[in-house]
Amino acid sequence: MVSPRDLDPSESPQAFYGAEVRRLREAAGLSQDRLGELVFCSGAYIGQIEAATRKPQKDLSIRLDTVLRTDGHFSRLYPMVTRTRFAEYFTAAAELQAIAQTISEYAPALVPGLLQTPEYAQAVFRAAQPLRSATDIGERVALRMERSQILDDPTRPMFWVVMDESVIRRPTGGAAVMCGQLSRLSNLVRDSRIIMQVLPFSAGAHALLEGALCLMTFADAPPAAYVEGPHAGQLLDDPAFVAKCLLSYDLVRAVALSPEASLALVESVAEEYADEHD
CATH class of the missing domain: 1.10.260.40 (lambda repressor-like DNA-binding domains)
Structure with a gap:
């Protein structure tokens, strides 16, 4: 440090x-x-x-x-x-992700930002903010790609993601974009950069139905939790609250597909998108 x-x-x-x-x-x-x-x-x-x-x-x-x-x-x-290029509510979480030892995310609707391809990120930004200029959207995509470079460090962070099956089934940006996005996830897993699980539809009700969650741990500071909904988010480090989030995350991991089965499913769906695109 x-x-x-x-x-x-x-x-x-x-x-x-x-x-x-x-x-x-x-x-x-x-x-x-x-x-x-x-x-x-x-x-x-x-x-x-x-x-x-x-x-x-x-x-x-x-x-x-x-x-x-x-x-x-x-x-x-x-x-x-506190002036920042990020959305105000996400600023602190983005800074902590950059220094975290571990990042554990539950993604109910979209591929987490750190794992997105430029094409997928552009589709997400365009859908959420259709009146923004192409230049502005491009700047936001570039910033997201800049943040994702923390995954290039082979020593940290350890990134674990649990994605709802709807994330890989929803054709965000179309078949070609999804094929590229799922291929990126597959490559990150096969390169041992992330651990990935898919929460299948068959799991039914689960402990994290209400929204996205990001848990972070650090070498010399207590863990923190970031919870996010539409156009709003909150970073919390109260030990009791973080402990509850950790338990909920563990419960979701327990009912998700294994990493091996998750990878097989993601690669199978990627092939479906590829066939559709062709």
């Missing part, structure tokens, strides 16, 4: 924010752990903010101002730090 002392505060608003937290914390004679106790978070989280690997939350900025007696300094910095 990058040391906070190695950061250039002028590099970005986030780096400046982190440098200011470290400067004022040290001036107050507080360790990261002690400051974390005073503002109700972990010392590891304070360290990540100082190293500019995680962004602060608005309520944390307010508490830092109170504890460090900064007269609103961090509250004023916060809006600059």
